[in-house]
Amino acid sequence: MPLDKQRHLRYWQRCHRTLLPTQYTSHDSTRMALAFFIIAAIDLISPPTSSGEPPYLTRKDRSKIRSWVLSLQHPGGGFCGSPTHASPAEARKHTAQQTGTANLAATYFALLLLALAAEGDGRHALDGVNRRETLRWLRRLQRQDGSFGEVVLDDGSIAGGRDMRYCYLAAVIRWCLRGDAKEGAGAWVEDIDVDGLVEHIRCGQTFDGGVSESSQHEAHAGYAYCAVGALYMLGRPLEKDGEPEENGPLDRGIPHFDALVKFLVDRQFAFLESPQGHGDDSEDDQDSVNFALPSALEDLSLEENTTFVGFNGRCNKVADTCYCWWVGGTLSVNILSVQPARNFLLSKTQHLIGGFSKYPGGPPDIYHSYLGLAALATMGDATLKGFDAPLCVSAETVRKLEAARRVLVASDEARGTWAAKSRSTADAFWKGKEPVWVDKEIDADTRERLRQALHALR
């Protein structure tokens, strides 16, 4: 069964243009994530820019996405997860009343959304992002043990569990914004504790080779992706053709790489139809239905086109669309059973109305629909755009992020240099030396009065 692009496009356009059903209310706090999945999916099924065909997102769509995302930027750095968590526009103007709270995941999705919405080569994608404040806020989210929380409270305390997902999100935000400014340069912002983060991730590997939420918990494919993704992003060169460093974070952060590969490979299993058949959507009996074992090992055959290979997230759990992505995205796919895995997605969880469901026979939802596409794209589906697994977006979008970072860092460099200059001027003033005034900023009259004031101080 092929990927029915038109049907998926209709599914995503419905999600984009109309209100999401009431059932999504429990996702109100993560609307930035939903928006990302919707827009990234439309981008992924759009014809590549090089084809010259018009993309499915219009110029107007793009400018609306941009202004919505930027409206959720928090004045103290980072982005809020939804309008529910943002300060109202009125309060933002006066910055007196802070009703909003920035969130780590929302910030990651916001930056990627801005890149997805960018026109042309994307160099202006990140214009309007408060790079310095966001990077400083990111530092405040890191704990002594190297882990990250998701929210910083007014009193400076860090909220959120010790969760491998936060490690990944932090590493991506740092890669998107920080650049390679050296200490003392105008665009320099103090870095997070990279070694502490790597060490924290290292502790997450489990006895069976997988990676858990944090040290000693159960191994889980989603956390494995986050760990590997985080380490990769920490060492990722800033530009496409940059050189990765020797003995980088990836080598240091996964003590037993072979065991991790084994863990991920083990997440595949033959998806067998249960003899009773199953037409209902109830999740209760998915455990028994979905993870049916063959009655004898001899019964396992592997005909490329008739077999379905599902992926689970943990040992002895059921197949779920999104783990095709979490596993496939982490591993180089050539050691996975690509064709049967495609079969599973396209014949078992691809839905009649477009999108993908979590389990065979279930209704589609935004999250699984995007990760289903992402899994197919990582397996090299020719009808989708080239994919960047560590960032979970089209490779095109990553190029835009790189271009936008260059522009953003350069503008911070210019501003930073000026700020440094005026700072040194102020220092000279208070040390009582003959001041060097910044031209244009202070007129002759004021300058004279300041000079007199200085003399009076002596």
Next chain:
Amino acid sequence: MPPKAKVSSKAKEAASKTKEPEAPPPKTANERTAQRYYQTNPCEKRREEVGLHGLTPTERQTWANAFFLPLIVSKEVLLSHKSDREFWKQVGKESLPVRRLSRARKQHHAWGRDRHGRDVGELSPEDFDRRSLQQARLAALEALHSRFVQRRELAGLRLTRPGSSDSAAHEDVTPEEVEEDRQRRKEMAALKSELYGEKMGTYAQDPEWDDVTPIPADEPEGALAAIAYPDDYAEAISYLRAVMAAEEYSPRTLRLTEHVISLNAAHYTVWLYRFKIVQALDLSIPDEIEWLNQVSLENLKNYQIWHHRQLLLDHYHAQISANADADALKKLARSESEFLRLILDEDTKNYHVWSYRQSLVRKLGLWTPQELAATQSFIEDDVRNNSAWHHRFFLVFCDPAASTPGCHATEHDPAVPAETVDREVRYAQEKAALAPQNQAAWNYLRGVLAKGARPLASAEEFAARFVEGVGEGEGREKVRSSHALVFLADVWVEKGEKEKAALYLSRLAEKWDPIRAGYWNYRKQQIAA
């Protein structure tokens, strides 16, 4: 003064002559209006039909008199004394109506739409009248309500400015009046909904929330991933935003957080806010945990709930430790374990619950035989429960009394006693024998061997029990567990028997685990290199 119109029998006769034939009773309010229009505008219908010049001279006279009548009454047109008298004589004779419905009223008046979007003018006259009464009632209630709000505000002002003791107008409202206004708002809400389909939120209806100005979220045109919120969600959120900004910690805000959580348990700051309220009001932690239990059972996959529980546990633990309250500690351990048993009954592999269980063990030092036995019973019930296997590994190998702090999960730990390693090897083998194709037990076995720095070969004999005649051809080759085959392949690698290892890997790729054929071939290449 115009003389009083005398209705003589003659005039009646004349009127009945000029009047249109009796119309049937009106079906709608609009029809009634039209009828009233023609009743109060004599000859108008005829004129519309035949034009002014088509009317008989008498009709024309009547029509013109009726037309001028209101203008003359309102003195917009002044007549000479004589004409005036003549005019009124005529009016009296014809019994012309002094007031009449204007043309604009008949043609253009819009009554508005009801809550179903229907034109109110199309209602039956009875329904229309009922509606008008309701509107009047609502207007009266609104007047009383705004008086109540105003009095309350004034009383509030007096509180802040004690110097100004003005008058009775500043008297605060009584509890009875508050209750009365609450009832009033209930009725107003019902009327608004009935008349206009407008929803009056629960908080707007509650006098207790009058002092809070809600802060609604901005939802500009083109907002992404907008959700069709249930009616009360947006209102509750706008009140939550207001009280969070004002940093109010009170019983009513505690109730508000409960409401918001029931609608959106993944709200990432309402939980933190709730925890602050619990702290600020110094509420009983066991009560809060009791409440949380129910919410947890209703939201099995929620992440924030467990974070909240973690915060409560840390807070409470610090409290009772400071008081050296051993009883309370024991009680806490018991009630937490009891709840975990309950919620794991719902989903024995719930990731959040097992994660929390680990932190509970660390916090309360539950490195006990009871905890081990409880975990074991999960494995006895379902030998494939990988979550329980992981918890067992944690209990055995992270116990501070018998392990090296910070030792990595895959590292050899010399602090673990040999007997413990023996016991765990035995346990894993016993369970693997029960269900040879269950990978959880095999993984555990490998994990234990690594902790004890024992070679895989020490379990070679065990693994060999599930495998026969590998590579000896169809019929002779029997494999009861592909995991045993993998285990043995690794044993051969460990022993440096590359060819044997390659054979086993080939058999996995070809026959016993073809799904991972790519991986087994990759392993073969690694060995050859």
